[in-house]
Amino acid sequence: MSGASTRGGAPVGRLADLTPIEAGAVMYLRMWSDGAAGRADAAHDFDIALGADHGQLAMLALDRLCSLCAHHGRRPLIRHGLGCACLGADESCFAQMIAAASEGAREDAMMLAALIVRPDFAPALASLSEEFGLALRRMTTAIPFPTTGHQTPSAVLH
Template sequence: MSNSSTRGGAAVGRLSDLSPLEAGAVTYLRLWGDGTNGRADAASDFEIVLGADCGRAAMLTLDRLCSLCANYGRRPLIRHGLGCSCLGADENCFAQMIASASEGAREDAMMMASLIVRPDFAPALAALSEEMGMLLRRMTASVPLPTTGHKPPEAVLH
C-alpha cells in the first residue's frame, strides 16, 4: 500500500467519540463497503426503523452517496472493519461531512466533500450527504444506531 492510501486509514479517534448520527454514518459506510451482505443488513436497518418506503429511499440514498465516493473519489476511501472501535481519518471526514450537511452547514459539507471526490462531484456529494444526514437524524431519534450485527469480511484495515 502506498503512503497516500494508508494515510486515510490512520486512526484519529474512536467510534465512541462520535455522536450517534456520525457513528451511524461510519457504520453504514462500512456496511455498504462490505458488499451484498452488508448492504442487505443496512437496508434491513433502514426498513425496521423508518418503515418500508422510507427505508428503501434511505438505502437508495446510501447507495448513491457511497457509489459517488467509490466512482469519483480522489482516491479510495479507507475504512476499518465493522467491529473495529477505531475511527479512521477518511471515515471521520465522511461522518463530519454528513453531520455538517444535516445541520445546514452546507459550506463545511462542500469543503469536506471536495476532500473525498473530484471537485465537479462535490456539490452532488454534499447534497446526498444532507439527505443521508436527515435520514440518520430521524433514525437516531427513534432508536440507537447501529442495530445490525453484521460481521465484516477480512479485506478491511482492522
C-alpha cells in the same frame, strides 16, 4: 502499502466518541463497503427504523453516496473493519460531512465533500450527504413516550 495509500486509514479517534449521526455514517459506510450482505443488513435497519418507504429512500441515498465516493473519489476511501472501534481519517471526514449536511451546514458539507471527490462532483455529494444525514437524524430521534400531561422534575444523580 505505501504511506500515501494508507494515510486515510490512520486512526484519529474512536467510534464511541462520535455523535449518533457520525457513528451511524461510519457504520453504514462500512456495511455498504462490505458488499451485498452488508448492504442487505443496512437496508433492513432502515426499514425497521424508518418504515418501508422511508427506509428504501435512505438506502438509495446511502447507495448513491457511497457509489459516488467509489467512482469519483480523489482516491479510494480507506475504512476500518465493521467490528473495529477505531475511527480512520477518511471515515472521520465522511462522518463530519454527513453530520454537517444533516445540520444544514451546506458550505461545510461542500468543503468536506471536495476533500473526498473531484470538485465537479462535490455539490452532488454534499446534497446526498444531506439526504442521508437527515435519514440518520430521523433514526436517532427518540420516540416520545406517552405522558399524562403534567411535568415531572428531572432527576440529577451527580
